[in-house]
Amino acid sequence: MSALTEAQKKACDAFASATKSALSTVLNSLAPTQNADYPKPHVQEAPSDSLDPLLGNPSGVHVEVVYPSMRLSDFIGLSFNGNDTFEVKNGSLFGKVTFLVPVADVTLAVGKTIQVIYAVVRPDGVILSEILNLIVQPIAADKLPTPQITQASEDVLDLTTFDGGGDVTVEAWPLIAVGQTVWLTVSGPSGGPTMELLKAYVVTAADVSKGVRGTIARAELEKFTVGSELRVWVTVGFDRGGDEGEAIKFPNPVYTIEDFILFEAFNAANQDLLVGQSIGFPTMVLTARAGNVFIRDAGFFTLPPWITGSAITLGSPSSVLLTLNKPARKVRFGAFKSLIYTVSYFDEGGSLIWSHVSQQLESRIWFEYASSPDRKIKSISVVTGDNSSTFIDNFSMTQ
Template identity: 30%
Template structure:
């Protein structure tokens, strides 16, 4: 005999929660860029039917809310319902309400207790800035030379939570040569919206006549503003503004016709060194202007440092090594009357020798992890005595596992100077993208131990080109994935990366499209998945993508594979190293 089903009330149904939310009442939209999962942990019967509701904030369009159809609970525990991330996109910066309804037997639906959820706005760091392609450094630099332009290209790259049919606006604002305000709108609703090509290729660009820019005041600031209506509104005031881009406009080909000019001097890190400024770097890059297509010769005092051609009116020359002391730099035209630029003087300062350094770090300030894959060596240069007992301590940043810190076994200093002590290379992985603090301690006879001042070493991220994306072997080296070749699933092959180690947390997300919309899958989450010993030892690993997932992908759509690793073994998606993405075009037609 079947037992009777107990009746339920709202008190029996606790609020749902969002799996991608790190706090019960807050949701960072960046965490829902691949999936949005509503989780129900109520005590339910297998024959109960459930419907989950996301109620958008007041004033949002109908697309900002969604209610799933009723489905039987079955053996799902907890019950999870996947929703489109567009709900997050539309409601960012607003409060939404999440509930679910349960039908038990023939009783009327019972609504759960609500979850009141505030969706945070996207951080500006997650949003690209618009740019003009003709500005220096492909639009990323500060200078925009407009003298010889007939057209300029305005461009915006795809942003987080982008989707089709969003309206966007772009303005250029500056100062005209006569001092009046320059303000011109270039993109606006309803003419400009995210179309198929924008969504597919990941950027939108458009050419415009450059004549209006030639009327700007030379040396003035031109600001590029961009905004997007994430909720589909055509009212610009409702749109979310991205961080603006600022350019210094140069309307003349050179400060004096035919005369070269030095426009900037940058250190090894790409930071500007002002005229009259100082640096500890012995390698710099000097940039300037001259008549387009002509050559200039660069001098440090009277010493020639080489000749360089001013392609499109701009030239650039690296100088290294420079001696300690002042360096008056100038450029002389190798055309016309041989005019000489104004001087740009910098001073290279002596780097003070410290007691402690890391051999694999060129400046004992930054450590490129690629230089420390085979060794990590502390170099001690102090007034040592042979009988001193010396040890080195590496302390990782707060929150790093204990294995990221280490104190070496004390050894006698001996007579060799400087003293070098080998440290475990495994320490590097724990501190990538963080500060590693290094000290040494020596004990002399019966005296108390003496500890050095700490060396704070900035461990740089691993270069992206060394973080290779996994690949599907059945694609045979192409970017086309034919579904008839993966009827039993796709073999996803991973390699190794610099400083790979056991227990590093791994994240794997698949992004695709099916006929009814997005088709995403989180295969691995760092909270449960990690590098195992065989992978770290063999340098490769294979995993199978389910055929059930693949067979729903739409013909002609893109399958994007995103792989990330917490090198410090702490499961945190926000701090994971982001590998190159791999994209395949799906061929689903027999």
């Protein structure tokens, strides 16, 4: 025999109370003991005392109590993972009684090692069985749903294919139940953004059939750099607890952030624009504002990768406004020949975002500017002011 813990003593009190008989008065004056003649209970669905929670009966699992001295007058109570509210049973002529533990109780124990014990209540005392340390296995990873970002294509999240935020969904998982707690987090590379979409969220009745979801705000998505990785993390507290460290981890997918880059090379027939005249291209509208503005094959002035094929040609001094068909977060274009430029970037409301005067000693340059995610570039003004022609070409725009 071994000494009883306080928890075991409380369990015995509960068993005695559950008999609703005069025995409970007697029990209050008796000290329960553990006895090797009352072997640990056995779970039918758990060979070697290890239970796969998904292989049990849909109604639950069966706990068998067998001991040699079983009497019909015995009152037998069961404690499963601390729950001792099961209906008390009388002993059997066959020397065995079986308790059905509902699947809800099994679910609370997923991923844990729990204690299962029974008590035998007799007029002369309470006897506790040996303890079964039952391993309730975690649900296998291949049985758990992988979180999905609805707007992604396979493992690529292209921000130009949708507006607004990204919807993260987790389908209903095996043994999902009301009251379970969910943590849903999205993270980027080391040092990158981390967003808690759900924190100790409590599963509702509606979630049991549909699963759960969270939304990544658009502004947060746009903090990721092109080509960076976005990871989705889900953990579920099957025991309905608030400790994420004790929760079961789900598969965590990795997405690559893509930001489709629109490209404009002005491949069109030679054209001369009058001041105030506009010409449309697949990605933008070009408007001549001052001086001489042409679309010309650069010819002798072709200089890859800055200038290739047809290019915008600006006489001196000249000004051109480029209005993007779709606002962009970042714009880059090549320039050649002119040494002085004023390049100004405007938002969708026509307000100036940033203006840059370049006095480069080199005759070839990439102009590149990235705006904040909440104030995208809608138009670009380029002004030249020296005495030679200027070529600009090969625009790339990150949406």
